[in-house]
Amino acid sequence: MRPSFRFLQWYQSGPGGTALLLVLTTGALLGYYGSLSLVAPPAPTYHLDFGGAPWIQASAPSNNVCFRKNFYLSEKPKYAWLQMAGIDAFRLSVNGKQATVGENESENESTILSLTAGGNQSVICDITRSLLPGKNTIAVNVTRGNFPGRSKLVCRGGVIDQSGKLSEFSSDNSWRVALTPGTIPALMSWTDREMDDASWAHAEVAPAERTGLTQPVTLPPILLQQPVKGKWIVDERPGPAGNTTFQRRFDAPHGITDAWLQIAANGNYSVIFNGHFLGEFTDSSPIIRFLHLKRWVKAWGNDLSIQTRALNGLPTLIAEVSFLSGGAEAASIGSNHKWTLPSSRFATTIGSYNYAGDHWGFPPKTSVPVELPSVEATHQSILGILFMVLVAAAVFLIWMRSASFLARRNGWEMAQSLGIDATLHLPALIAAATLLLLRYDIRFRPESPVRAEFFLGLVALLILPRLLVWARRKKPALSPFSTWEGWRGWASQNGFWLALGVIVLGSLAMRLHNLTTFSLDQDDILIRNYAMGIFDRGYPSLNFYNHVIRITTYELVPYPIALSCFIFGWSDWAVLLPAVVFGTLTTLLLGVIGRNLFDWRTGLLAALIHAFDPLNVFWAQHCFHPSQDQFFTILTIWLFYLAIRQAGKLDPKYFYAACFCFCLTYLSWEGSGYLLPALAVTLLAMYPGRWSWLRERHLWMGLIVVGSIVLIQLSLRATVVPLYLFLGYGMTSLTPSLYFLNPESWPSFYLSNVLLTQPHLLLTILCAAGALFAWQNLAVRYCFLVFLGLLLCFSLLLPVYSIRYFYFYQTLLILTACAVFFIVWDRIHELTSGWRTARFLAWGSGIAALLLVLGTATQTGLKVFRLSPQTSQGRVRIDPNERYDVVRQDTRAPAEFVASRLRSGDIVLANLTQAFYLYGRRMPDYALNTLLAARMIFLDEYAAYRHKFVGIPMVLNLRDMQSVFGQGRRIWYIGGGLVFEGPDELKNAIDFVTERAKIVYSSAHARVYLWDGTGTLAQQTIVNPALPPQPALLPEKPAPEDRVTEVSN
Structure with a gap:
């Protein structure tokens, strides 16, 4: 017997491929998590402590409020700091100047500290350089534009005078507030300290809101709440180019949890710590930067070297190594005369004075840490990949050894042992996936789910299930799971329609909820105006100044709106009702299609996800084309599948129905014309070499009808109003082209902005997995090919990108992912072979995975908003398409x-x-x-x-x-x-x-x-x-x- 040959044969089978996929996926996730926790841990973050400071707001409701706080100083302070959190977004200035300083911050005072990933934005900064003797003013404009409610902030700050005495201030009702920004008669900004705000109202204490969503900052607050303890040191005999090396050797205190370096110099400098290059910096004026040292700190024998070259004069340096324990500073090592120079010399201390201009003193501190240099980042990436490969290989070898042991112990076939042992990886797989997703949940700090002890727990989850199985010598009788088989038969026949009805009612309720809370937007109003033309002129059209313009796109969209308004009267609710109906019918249709193509479980899960996906709810509350177009698109795709499911033949009944539905789809939005090439390529790829369907007369008759509709629509579009009469850019002028050849194209737009964001991440992973091991399933292959074809068309051939262009075929992603989920479920069920412990673990893990998919897709369990694309400042954009409770423009x-x-x-x-x-x-x-x-x-x-x-x-x-x-x-x-x-x-x-x-x-x-x-x-x-x-x-x-x-x- 040759095990390698037998294994190769086995893994090419359905059960063998599923088992191998489980093991390799577990190894990859476990290795990736281990690399994050042990090799390249994420940067730490810290929550701000506002003590007893209350949230404040204006007495009148407003989503745009200006806050001012005046206070007086008798002298220039030694040091001052300010920390603040606001709901949504805010601008912060001190005496008319931007408060934050950092590499990623603009010097423009109007820079918006925008919402981080859907929570309350927070910031802590050094404001010493902005304060002056006499009157000082903190000015904040809080604009709550993304989430409904009132503008609020909470603030805490401190001023240390020259004697070292700390005086704190915080948000309270002494702050002044003004609603809706306006102008000032004099040439003076409202943020200026000289402006008289005596006529402004006082703020009022507000109840705390969304406190669990206040985002952490990236620097330890304790280090920004006090001046650097080091002194300026200088090398009085530098090298010929004005360069020198400041060096400090030290042992780390016992029990520290974090370590940071604060450093500034009067020229170019680079930092090397324990042989690791941490960056090279050039500052025209000294700025204190923060470098994280914890990952390279040793218990003893640490070596810090700073190579400095002065731009003017002698090379100087000020630095402090801070050791933290539980957020508090445990010890520090400041720059002083004990720092060494080349030739065993010691540095000279200059002293410490108030920093102003070119005088020595405390430079301002940045508000963001220094990023890891590319050299060190590449080094960590390589180590992380090697670690992942080693862990994956270890998991694979343990699987082989464990299965061999089970086969000998219980007298099983090796294939059965490999299958059962593979299912024992499920708890670790689901746990690792959950921990990785929690990194992007805005309720947690990004690094909090990544810990070495959690990695050990995942390793334990690989071992404990094996111990349970190894402890059983005899194969037990079938568990009560066998009763599920009978219930499943009843459910598939009777319970499906009851459950689907409940889901459809829930879908309708979600779409009717707050339907008219927001006003119609510009696109909605345009379609409404076209619908009014049906009553005035018998067809969708506009009339202004005795000039009539026919609708040349979205031709069918106004008719359901006109019918609704004919029945219920002209109102926003009646205008939006057809979109609600089409969105609800799509939920129903998706459930029926899922049951028809796969099974009842797929239909119910797909309908449930579609009913509560925020993207679907959003567009079902707009009377624009997406909701109607999505319904006819998925109906067309389903009918076309029914027409071609027999290789080489077309079912004329379904084919003509598909052609009719395509015409409805195309006349709802002509962009859906990409369905034609996508379906054609799919048909060729489904049955390669079997082209007898080309001889079918029904094919050509249907194409003639469809082609005629398309040509008539394009002709009317060009002739109703000639293009030469138009000037400017419009969506109606867009035509298919090889846009991906344009340097300005963004082929990965839908990948980064849709597929890898919260509602769709796990669905995308499942869909990709289906292409790997469920290709033999005809329906999965069909759905995947049509989805991929449409995705490529809109990514490469259309010179404009929008999430709504993805929406009309989003149902294919949901349907394919749900089908793959239950295909894997069934294959895992087969692998357990009636073994109670393995089946119990498989069932429990499967339910956990199902909840994980539902939680991310419907935004009910997880809030992994950090998956959204980020700005250059590392802040996350909010797209109302993909979030609940995001306000839209009020028109x-x-x-x-x-x-x-x-x-x-x-x-x-x-x-x-x-x-x-x-x-x-x-x-x-x-x-x-x-x-x-x-x-x-x-x-x-x-x-x-x-x-x-x-x-x-x-x-x-x-x-x-x-x-x-x-x-x-x-x-x-x-x-x-x-x-x-x-x-x-x-x-x-x-x-x-x-x-x-x-x-x-x-x-x-x-x-x-x-x-x-x-x-x-x-x-x-x-x-x-x-x-x-x-x-x-x-x-x-x-x-x-x-x-x-x-x-x-």
């Missing part, structure tokens, strides 16, 4: 606010043009289009280009904006937030408004500015448009109903 309230305060002769300039027409019941006078991002149409009546959908004039550049303001009348501007970056034409035009107009209303992602034409521009110009209120400008008429007051929603 209703700003329009109603302006409409209720309009006077005769007022000018309305709007970005939200259609929203203002719907909710303000008046057409705006101008629309902003500086980027030509909205297409304009040439109208003969005006011999000019006008807005495509509402026919009003467009402000294209700064000159046009100046012309509007030159009319000397009151001007309202309705738009989004401020623009800090972007093309000059956009920024200049927006700045022209925001620097002259006063913010009089603020809501979610929307602001209203007012310029009163009775005042001069010079009197209303300010440096920073962002903030607080001033006494109201005199109205043109004294009537109180005309007076505009600042209001915030």
Whole structure:
């Protein structure tokens, strides 16, 4: 007998491949977790302690609040620090200057400390350099734009005077607050310490909110709450190039849990610790940087070397090695005369003075730690990979040895022993996957689930199940699991429809919940206006200034909306109802398809995930095309599968039904036309070499019909309104192309922004696993190929990326992943061969895995929001498509606010043009289009280009904006937030408004500015448009109903 040959034959079978996959996956996850906990541990983070400081807010509800705190100092402080947390996002400045200093921080005061991964943002920083003798002002603008609720903050700070006395301050009702930022008559920013805020209201103490989601900081707070203890040291006899090496040898104190180096120098310097290169730095002026040393600290004989080359004068250095224990400082080693230099010389101490300009003293501290240099990071990566390979190999060898022992002990066949022993890896596999996912859960610190003791626990999970199996000599009788087989038969026949009905009702309830909480957005209003054209002209169309425009895309979307409004009347609820219905029907359809293609379990799980996936709930509450298009897409894909499931033959009944549904899909959104090449390639790949279906007349008849519909639609699109009449960029002008050849393309967009984010990560892994070992399953192969084809088409051939372009075929990802999950479940069930202990472990692990998949996909158990793509500052973007409870842009309230305060002769300039027409019941006078991002149409009546959908004039550049303001009348501007970056034409035009107009209303992602034409521009110009209120400008008429007051929603 030749075991190697027999093993090779066995693992190529279905049970053997499943067993090998379990073992290798467990080894890979265990090895990766071990490399994180032992070889390359993640950087530590720390929670801030605010003591008894309360959260504060404005007395009136607002999502945009300015906070100011004034305090007085008799002299320049020796050191000062500030720590703060705010819900959502905030800007922080001290005496008008940005408070934080760091490599990843912009020096622009307007930089937003944005929300980290869905929790409360927090920061701690050194503010010594910003404080002055006399009055000092801390200014914070908290903007809660992503999550509903009121703007709040909590703060704690401390000032150490020259004598070393510490005075602390915190957030309380002595802080001043102002709603909705406005302008100031003088040329002065609201953050300036000279501004008089005596008219501002006092803050009120607020209840704590989302405290468990306050994000940690990346530096130990204790080190930023005190000045560096080292002294400036100098080498008075450096080398010929002004370079020298400062060195310090030391032993680590007993019982430390962390170690950091604080360091600054007057030139270029590099740090080497115990033979590890930790970075090279160049500072034009000294800045104290933080380097983490813990991973390389030894109990004794530590060697720290800092090679320095001065830019001017002699090389100087200030440093401190801090040892922490439980967050408190246990010991420290500061730079002093004991530090050595080349030739066994000792450094000279300069002394310690207040840092100002070129004088020696305490440099400012950064707010972020130094990242690991590429050399050391590469070294750790290589060690981590080697460790993973060793662990995976060890797991594989242990599996082989353990199975051999079971076979000899119990007289089993080797194949049976290998299968049973493979299932014993499941507890460790699920536990390792859970711990790795918890790293991205915003309720935990990123490094807290990664510990050496947890790794030992995972190793124990590999051993303990084996001990249970080894302890049993005889094969026990079948367990009560056998009764499950009978129940499963009943459930598959009767319980499926009952369970699916409950899921569908839950899906409907989720989509109806808070349906009209948010107003219609621009796309929703556009479709609504087209639906109104059905009643006026018999087809979807718009009419403005006696000019009718037919709909040339989304042709079928307005009809269900028109039917709903015909029955229930014109309201936001009636407009959104068809999307709710289509979203709910998709849940039902997915359950039926899952049962038809696979089994009842797949159908129920797929329906459950679709019902509560935040992405699906989001689009089912929009009347735009995605919800309707998703329903017809999955119906088309299912019918096409039923038509081709027999190799070489087409079932005409299902094929014609698929062609009909494709036409409905295409007329809902022509981008779904990529279904044609995807289905064609899938058909070729499903049955390679068996092309007899090409001779079927039904194929060509169906293609003629489908092709005719596509050509007619494209022709109408080109002829209804000729393209030469349009100017500007629009989505309707997009055509398929080899966009992946363009250097600006982003082929991995859907991978990084959708597939590897919270709702879809585990589904993506399961889908990829299905391509590896479930390829023989015809339905899995079909779903995977269609999904992959569509993903490649939208990633490579369409010159624009959007999550909604992934949404219409997202159901394929859900369906394939659920099918693969239960295929693996069944194969593992076969491997247990009726052995009670192994079957019990398999069942328990399977249920845990099921809960893990549901928890991530539906955002009910895990909040792994750190999986989202990060900005260059390491902060996570929030996409409302993939999160519950994220606010959307408010278009209703700003329009109603302006409409209720309009006077005769007022000018309305709007970005939200259609929203203002719907909710303000008046057409705006101008629309902003500086980027030509909205297409304009040439109208003969005006011999000019006008807005495509509402026919009003467009402000294209700064000159046009100046012309509007030159009319000397009151001007309202309705738009989004401020623009800090972007093309000059956009920024200049927006700045022209925001620097002259006063913010009089603020809501979610929307602001209203007012310029009163009775005042001069010079009197209303300010440096920073962002903030607080001033006494109201005199109205043109004294009537109180005309007076505009600042209001915030």
